[in-house]
Amino acid sequence: MGYLMLLVVRMVVCVYMFMMFHFACLSSHLCHSQESSALLHFKTQFIFNTSFSEYYYGDVCPHVYPKMRTWENGTDCCSWMGVTCHSVSGHVIGLDLSCGVLVGNINPNSTLFHLTHLQTLNLAINFFNHSPLSSQFSRFVSLTHLNLSHCQFNGEIPPQISHLSKLQSLDLSWNDDLMWKETSWKRMLQNATALREIVLDDTDMSSISLTPNPLSNWSFSFSLVTLSLLGTEIRGYLTSHILCLPNLYELKLYGSEIIQVHVPKLNCSTSLSFLDLSSCQFPGSQIPDSFSNLTQLTFLDLSGNGFNGSIPSLLSNLQHLTHLDLSVNAFTGSFPSFLSNLHHLVYLGLSRNTLSGQIPNVFDRLTNLQSLRLSYNNFQRKLPSSLFALTQLSSLHCSYNEIEGPLPDKVAFLNLSDLTLTGNLLNGTIPEWALSLKSLRYLDLSNNRFRGHITEITSYSLEYLDLCNNELQGNFPESIFHLFNLTVLFLSSDNWSGIVHFPLFSKLQNLEYLYISGCSSLLLKSETSVSYTFSNLRELRLLSSNITGWSEFSGKFPNLDYLELYNNSLQEKVPEWIHGMDSLRYLSLSHNNVTSMDHFPWYRLEHLDLSFNSMADDISSFFCNATFLEGINLSHNKFTGIFPQCLVNGSSIKDLDLQMNKLHGILPDTFQHLITLNLNGNQFEGLLPKSLFKCSRLVDLNLGNNQFEDTFPNWLQNLSKLEILVLRGNKLYGQIANLETENIFPSLIIFDISCNNFSGSLPKAYIRNFRAMKIVHDVQSRLSYIERDWFNSYDTIEYDSSMVATIKSVSLTFTKIPNGFAIIDLSENNFEGEIPDVFGKLQALKSLNLSHNNLIGHIPHSLGNLTNLESLDLFSNDSYEGNMGLCGLPLSIQCNNVPLQQYPSSEAEDKFGFGWKPVAIGYACGMVLGIGLGFCVFSIRKPQWLVVFFGDKRTKRRSRGNRRRARTTLFQLLVVM
Template identity: 80%
Template sequence: MGYLMLLVVRVVLCVYMFMMFHFACLSSSHLCHSQDSSALLHFKTQKYYYEYEYESEYEYECPHVYPKMSTWENGTDCCSWMGVTCHSVSGHVIGLDLSCGALVGNIHPNSTLFHLTHLQTLNLAFNFFNHSPLSSQFGRFVSLTHLNLSDCQFKGEIPSQISHLSKLQSLDLSFNYGLMWKETSWKRMLQNATALREIVLDETDMSSISLTPNPLSNWSFSFSLVTLSLGYTEIRGYLTSHILCLPNLYELKLDGNEDIQVHVPKLNCSTSLSFLDLSSCQSLGSQIPDSFSNLTQLTFLDLSDNGFNGSIPSLLSNLQHLTYLDLSFNAFTGSFPSFLSNLHHLVYLDLSLNTLSGKLPSSLFALTQLSSLDCSNNEIEGPLPDKVAFLNLTQLYLDGTIPEWALSLKSLRSLDLSNNRFRGHISEITSYSFEYLDLCNNELQGNFPESIFHLVNLTYLCLSSDNWSGIVHFPLFSKLQNLEYLHLSGCSSLLLKSETSVNHTFSNLWALQLLSSNITGWLEFSGKFPNLDYLKLYNNSLQEKVPEWIHGMDSLTYLNLSHNNFTLMDHFPWYRLQNLDLSFNSMADDISCFFCNATFLEIINLSHNKFTGTFPQCLANSSSPVDLDLQMNKLHGTLPDTFQDLTTLNLNGNQFEGLLPKSLSECSELVDLNLGNNQFEDTFPNWLQNLSKLEILVLRGNKLYGQIVNLKSENIFPSLIIFDISCNNFSGSLPKAYIQNFRAMKIVHDDVQSPLSYIEADWQVIHGTTEYDSSMVATIKRVSLPLTKIPRVFVIIDLSENKFEGEIPDDFGELHGLIGLNLSHNGLVGHIPHSLGNLTNLESLDLSSNMLSGDIPTELINLNFLEVLSLSQNQLVGPIPRGKQFDTFSNDSYEGNTGLCGFPLSIQCNNNVPLQQYPSSEAEDKFGFGWKPVAIGYACGVVLGIGLGFCVFSIGKPEWLVVLFGGKWTKRRSRGNRRRARTTLFQLLVVM
């Protein structure tokens, strides 16, 4: 009986287990909740996405972008779909990860995405949501613990409903450059989301937020905080001990916030902070705060680019756990700090861009973990540790030959000796661990060592010079199958053609630069570049049509074939090309439909060719081209009036006609507009005045006419620094309202204290070089001066050769940044304004061929940098001022003014007028020298003048002299003395 009962129990258990298994199978096969499945499928229909996988620009976050929603199919279980996570019991969707999902478009408030009210984690990072606003509907996800919308291109105010997410533990809205926090929304979020452990808001706008709100209770969430990352948010306030002493804070990033100050006199707490980034804050003071010595748990410390000076403080020796230390781009002086050798865990040390001197201490050799050392841009000498894996000694003015030990360190993986003065041959490389080798911009010569082709681990190789000899067989580089970047220049003979029938494949190469070399065998080259993204074949005298092997590169996004002799482009398969530079060739294609199959082109430079045809209508209709340079070609016809999003439009030197396209006023990002030297016939385009970013406006050499209306506005061309409307038929008075509102011209850019900057497009940077710069042909005193880059100190106004009348407004004297002013060949009357003496940066002043009267203002003597002066063909009277630059100008500057007298004219002034008018002693003190050096210079100048006169009459006008005094100026920057040097005759006289 007992046995029978046991058997029954077993049968019942088996039946029960079978039924449970059956129901489990049924429930698992239909796990997804039907409403959530429907919402996801509808969301899929609302989004646009690419149908293919491609490599992402976010290399570390998502190496590949893939349309995850393309795998979602109706009739299948949504819990099995890519990126979807469901609750194991209810079947509701609780997790959605569509990061790197190739999503494009807007997320509208009525999107079915917001029907997924059970979501706990949502990740939409690295998609493109079209600069649309961040919907308030995100506040419906009240169960969310993790929200990641990083780099989604949202913009506008962050909705206050974000504070409804009270369960949030992680919030990442970083790299949405247009997102802006209101103080009320920020405070409300801090009060409600008390469980937050991670806040990442880098490069959002927090300019209205203070880092140290009062009372501190507004930061009540902060006691659970582990990560606070607010880099480049423009947040302001003080970094205090209240933040540094948060009990669980591990990582703090405040880099790039210039209004952050440190107020930590003492640090009486046990801090857990391990990662601290305060780079590029600029307001931290001149010294590293002493209290930082108590941050003993730090493993990562970045204090670069803060202007710290003096010796590197010994307080850093207390930070014994440091593995990463960056003190670069400051003003530290003195010798290399020996106490750094006590930081035994250091792996990365960067002291570059300071003013340190002397030798590296031998105790540094004891840092056995150190694998990356950057001492570049200092005056530090060797010897060096023999176990370092990364060595950067660029721009140290090192000379001699490259030491053999640098090419034989067995552990060295990265060596950068670029931009020095190394000479001679490269010795054989005996270390095969190199992954990065940069020897560019030295004075090396001879042949490449054979051992280079044995460095099978190389991913980066730069070997530019001017004196490579022998034949360089390019196919040999295909042995380096890991190579991703290759830069060669200055080869006396670079043979592309293979000597065998083998087709060489460069499997991983993505960037190739072959510059200024004698390339041969390029038409017969048959190499394959399956992953090449960037190709630059600049200045190689290549001829005829673009070869087939270039046409076959469908992975290219950047192509530069400029400064060659190509005559034909033929039908190029544009595919993914984003940047095209064919400038300075001899191409004569008709470009009317040249780019109509170009989907992604954003930068197009076809300047200085012989292209024909009309302006491609498809370019004007497209929103893709941003920088367009077609200057100096043979294009004709009228321009379409459908322009959209341009940054640069340069059509100078063609044969365009008709009206100026008013659609340009809709291009809010326009920086450079050059329509000069065409046949446009229209009135002045005052509808461009509100383009707040426009820096260059050139309309010279057209048939423009009429008066320039003095509009009543305080926002007329606020950023303009080059204004050239010369050689037209404009009439009436000079545009006074414009002159008054040229705000950018009133700013003097100090290129002494800061590096010379150029007008450029913010685009792809390869090896530190911006790949598109604005260019123009500037005309100074009728001398054409081509500028391949336009410095921001190049501030000019040219209104010459028009029909302007009336007086010269005093307002010109407020444009302190001007270096060139040309009002010649008009009908201007009245006196030369004394206010022009305030333009102390002026280098060229041309007021010739007007009807100006009165005397020459003595205030003009103050123009120390004036090199070109023309006041000829006016009605000026009285003595010519004497002193400084005025003693350097010739008769040509004053001819045609019968009432002028004094040096350099042969007409002497009468006895009632002093022959020489020297500046007062006050002026001498202000400008640094008085009349005595001028007199000395003048005396020496007699000797020089006789010599130059003999030279001129013997051999004609020397070309160098014409160039020197015909309007061209130069600037020099020296390492020891960075004051601007001017090539003026006065300086030559004083030197003699």
């Protein structure tokens, strides 16, 4: 018996010793060798590119680190960065390589899929080369959390994803090439019933369309807490079925324009706190009354939904709101004072609506407010004093309104970091606090009426400073050179005095964008032989200054890609320091007196603007070593030679402006990729190049004032994007065929074929199909111009279309053409027959010129429908016979106080639909307009109607009512029978 007892004791001791040894081994070598080998092999499939990851993902992952570099053979994988092991079994159950700077592919045979015990996997914010999302992810059957966001996966999401039935969190967001199939999506929702978080932002769900109510038909788990489908293009209806899920806390559907929100009633108790329904669709363009029941909301974003009318008071029920965004809608009326009852508000966004009136003085009740966005409205008068008493305010945007008056001398801001008030009527001096707040990082007071001197700037945290287009004066502020955190600096004035030493800007080593204009003396040359380096400068714009020492300057710009030296009286050759900029992509030296580029090393140059200079080189082979040029503007020079053949032979040229030079010869017929082509005012001859019809993206074609001899180019009619067609002043001839097709020049808004030899009837078929001229642009919208992108990148270069138009016998140069500025000029040809009624349907027309032809018959009554017309020219001087008292523009007869004569008798009225009396009255108005226009152009130099098109926003608004009334009166006179 004693022996048995001894044997039992020995066995217990052995077991105890074995277990102690086993757990000691586990504590020092937890990782299984197979899993360690799998991880090490997985590591070999990638490179670690820190700079690449910072460039692409710096905004979402500020701290990137190659975690895999800590993985070494012979060490315990459970101690490796990003690896988590089970405390007992030693299996790898967690892998977090987010922000791991990985670049490579995850193939189906990857050893990653050997880690079958994984419960959490996070590979977010790496770059997997647009490789397919492998179906092997389904092997992780124990997975509860999967995050593959920002990974650049590609293709269809495999249906095997539904095998992950234990998933609680799924994040595949920001893989914009990942696509869901409806069957895969439905199967996943049916199997993964434990899902609490679904984040699929920016994946492609456009194929999911479970009509009529796809969202309400989904079998969502009652445990769902977060559903985020931003920008997925999923379609269907959002109903109360979703909003009333008992545990739903966060719902994001931003950018789902085809989601219709249909929630007339919400008879449920909901825990919803975060709701983003921006850029969706709401019936009736109104916020549903039922939203007043969402009383637990802290975050509400309804921007970009086209809501109109007044902002509804139902929002005052949402007493827990901290974030409210109603921007980019069409709300009207005044600032809603009831919003001040939302005492917890931290963010309030009302930008880009049509709100007006004075902003009420109610901000003393919004003491928690940190960010206020009121830009792009019609707010007027002064900003309220209570706004400047908000101690927590960090961001204030109130740009592009009509706010006036000075800013206060004192404010209570303690944490203000962003102040943007550009585009208002603010005046007085810039207060000292605006230039001395210690927390201020972003300051934009441009496009106002601030005057006086700039005091010393001591906001040393400033990163962005824009004081352009004010009435500032005095010396250039030298305290600028102590703002070492500046990345963007824009300063312009017409009254800077003293000498500005440009090399001093090299002290600002963080500076990336520099815009300076209006300096009385901007000295580039250094007083010493030191060569200054502008390490991070990417964009340099020095405009309308008196630059000295530019040819001797020796600065270095290793990263500069945009250089503009506009209107600086620069002389002679382009200096060597510009020639040496290998990184340069955009170069503009326009409006100077440059005479030669010499042998410029084009390198990466994509856009070149040498317009308005004195260059007289032979252009024939000027660009033949330019590989990347996409935009060239050499207009208004003295270039000679023939059209460079190399510009069309395999060239990347998209925009080409060679107008007003001395070029000659026949154009090549091999055009391919052009978007704009302006050859106006040269001596080109021969036939129009038919290869232009291959330029499917062509928007602007101006071949005016040359010697082309051809018939009308009917083969251009199917260019669907063509907006400007100018063929004036050539030797074009023949009839314009009245083609019976419907898609003729659908986008055309400028049609000028004047001063040619066209004959036959007016081109009725073309006129009938000018669809873009039938669309009247909203006169309330801010003025915009026809422009094209030179290239698509982070800093878009825009090309402004230009043209010469004859309006009431006055030739006017438009350096920018306003959108919707529709013109038809068929004058000085040999057209005959009657004026067709179809002109009356072109309601966007601003100018119509049919003069100096052989037209007969009645003036169509339909012209009275052209309520936007501002210039109508149908006749020549002989149409004024019998009215000897009329003189001045547009007539060639000068005014010498000739007494007025009687109008012709009523017997002559039968010849015209209007009758002579109203026609004479109309042309008397035309005479007055012509005289006024001439007087304004040559005396005041600011004619009122040009101010309407090119003036500032305030002038447009004041003149809009007068212009409309004058226009109506003129046409009432013209259409009287």
